[in-house]
Amino acid sequence: MRRDDLTDLNVFVAVAEERSFTRAAARLGLTQSTLSHTIRSFEERLGVRLLTRTTRSVALTEAGERLLRVAQPGIEAIAAELTALAELRDKPAGTVRITTSNHAHQTILWPALKRLLPGFPDIRVEVVIEHRFTDVVAERFDAGIRLGEAVERDMIAVRVGPDLRWIVVGSPVYFADRPAPAVPQDLTMHRCINYRNSTSGDLYAWEFEKEGRALNVRVEGALVFNDTLPAMEAAMEGFGLAYLPEDVAAASLRDGRLVAVLGDWCPYSPGYHLYYPSRRQPTPAFALLVDALRWR
Structure with a gap:
């Protein structure tokens, strides 16, 4: 079959269904003269x-009736499949790779994924937990989640969480024999x-601020961690003071296992942001995830 035959067949079916060159032309977005020329060329080839044309109507010949019976279901099937393919193209699907910290995953990313993924079974999300700031371009991630103050300026940054406050905590056992x-x-x-x-690779200097005065303090102790949860556990066991996100320590503060100190020196700072390259063309799956994470 020639490629022109498929085009002409579609025109023929439209005219046959409408029984009018005028209505078929409007349906296909063509001129009546173009339709007439197409039908004549098609008939000449066949x-x-x-x-059969009259001044008022269009009728099918016996050959036309026969061709319509065969062609009409095929044209409808092709049109339906093309529509389905278009929907598939726009349907959120594929894999999104994200790098994030453990705290951001637990408080920001995982709650959003629990809401989003059940409704979109074709989306896959690969989460890599790491505490260093990651070059998402070099390491082929779609995006990363880090504190807003750590995001590079050449990245698009989308706020995904509230401001955070880091606090100093210790256990009642620790404070039993020493002043706060x-x-x-x-x-x-x-x-x-x-x-x-x-x-x-450096030890983190604890950051404080009061009445516009910023102060960083380098502390000493027997324990060093690269995550907040083991630091909190050690603090609850009385091994020393820990510097933690307030939401991480909240439950232990409520039940008395931890006590907060220096509260007037612990201001709020920019919370978590999703960051990704400005030149990135978002896929439907990625755009959906960004919207699910966006802080409102």
Whole structure:
């Protein structure tokens, strides 16, 4: 079959169904003269007349009736399949790779995925938990989730969580035989649980601010972790003071296993942001995930 035959067959079916060149032209978005020329050329190639034209109507010949019975279901099936393929193209599907920290995964990403994924079974999400700041372009991630202050300026950053507050906590056992620190400088007289920055490899300096005055304190202690959860567990066991996101420590603060200190020195800072390259063309699956994560 020639490629022109498929085009001409579609025109013929439209005219046959409408029984009118005028209505068929409007349906196909063509001029009546184009339709007439197409039908004439089609009939000449086939060597039979398909339509009988009068000034007021269009009727099918016997050959036209026969061709319509065969062609009409085929044209409808093709049109239905093309529609289905278009829907498949726009249907959110495929794999989205995200790098994030353990805390951001637990508090931001996982709650969003639990809401989103049941309704979109063709979306797959690969989550890589790591504490260093990741180059999403070099390591072929679709996006990353990190604190807003850590996001590079050449990235698109979408806020996905509220502001965060980091606080200093210790157990009642720890404070039983020593006074609580009154100012950040007092931490140098306390056992503290350090945090190793996975990106730089340095020990993290605890950050404080009060009345516009910023202060970083490097602390000492017997323990170093690269995650907040083991640091919190060590603090609850009385091994020293820990510097934790307030939401991580909230339950332990409520039940008295931890006590917060230096609260007036612990301000809020920018929360988590989803970041990805500005030149990235979002897929439907990625756009859907961004919308599900967006902080409102």
